[in-house]
Amino acid sequence: MKTLVDHLAQYAAYHRDRRNIATHFVGIPMIVVAVAVLLSRPGFDLAGFWLSPAALVALAAAVFYVRLDLRFGVVMTLLLLLSLWAGKALAVQTTLVWLSGGLALFVVGWIIQFVGHYYEGRKPAFVDDLVGLIVGPLFVVAELGFLLGLRDEVRRAVEERAGPTCLRERKATA
Template sequence: MGLLNLEEQLTFYAQYHRHKVNVLIHIVCVPLIFWSSLVWAANTGPLLSYDEDSLWRLTPFVPNLSLLSVLFYINYYILLEPVAGALYAPILLYMAYNATNFAADHSDHNVLAGIVHVFSWIAQFIGHGFAEKRSPALKDNISQALLLAPLFVWLEILFSIGYRSGLQKRVKKQNKFFLKLEIGGLHNNDNLGLRSGK
């Protein structure tokens, strides 16, 4: 699966997010998980020169792990989907800015971020267990699931207002195909069980 092949990446991720309730839970919780992680990442403090004469002082940002992580995500998303990635960039940058300020303003920021983080993960596992009725994508490919999740929920929002409807249709079509394969595999396993007398 190509890391820069958007359709393949979305098809993989969409296989684990078919139910509308589960998708909605992820649209809310994935950004919260990402933001809370950025709060923790802000603990590093500046990782690049941040002296009084530093160019960083001309920006609202602190070059900590939170910002550097967001810049990595932005670059990856723009490579995957230039328009959606560029539209998402200001939101991600604001999340890094907000997370850094939150960490600076609240002495108990790690605990508060932890509460948000744990609550959001629990909500997602509930969505997978009760709505989706299957394990989350991270069980099969944790690095890919964590890397793609923020873009996936952003594209879900864009798809809902008509963005790249052709791509959305192709992903849904492939998703239905994989679902049929899964159902067929279950039926075959049931038949094998019957034949073996189980």
């Protein structure tokens, strides 16, 4: 199994432009919540917990994150629980509200992602490796931690492999 640094460095190699990273702070949470919303039907309430396909996907993701790194895994699990809460909140609404809310979050989130990759000048990481779809949310949490001065040893190890972040100027195309 790859390590935390392996996954983050591979993902980070596609995300060195600060503008691209900034778009990921908005787009990825929107997509995660959208998936939780869209997979929250069918579902049912059992002892105060909404059981749905979203809960199974979140459980599998939480296990992946915790096995990879306990500290980041706990944060990711809490964020997944928030996403499940949002998913349930929309899943119990009318089909129109549930579906339009989930699809709008999903589409707008991906548009924001692709704007970021336009700045980066590089395709999204998941195009080359589908694992990038589960590493993306972890990357956002890790980047936030790095901005707060946390886990500096992980940041340094990732940057040794992927290089430091930068603000690239777009090359003029004629």
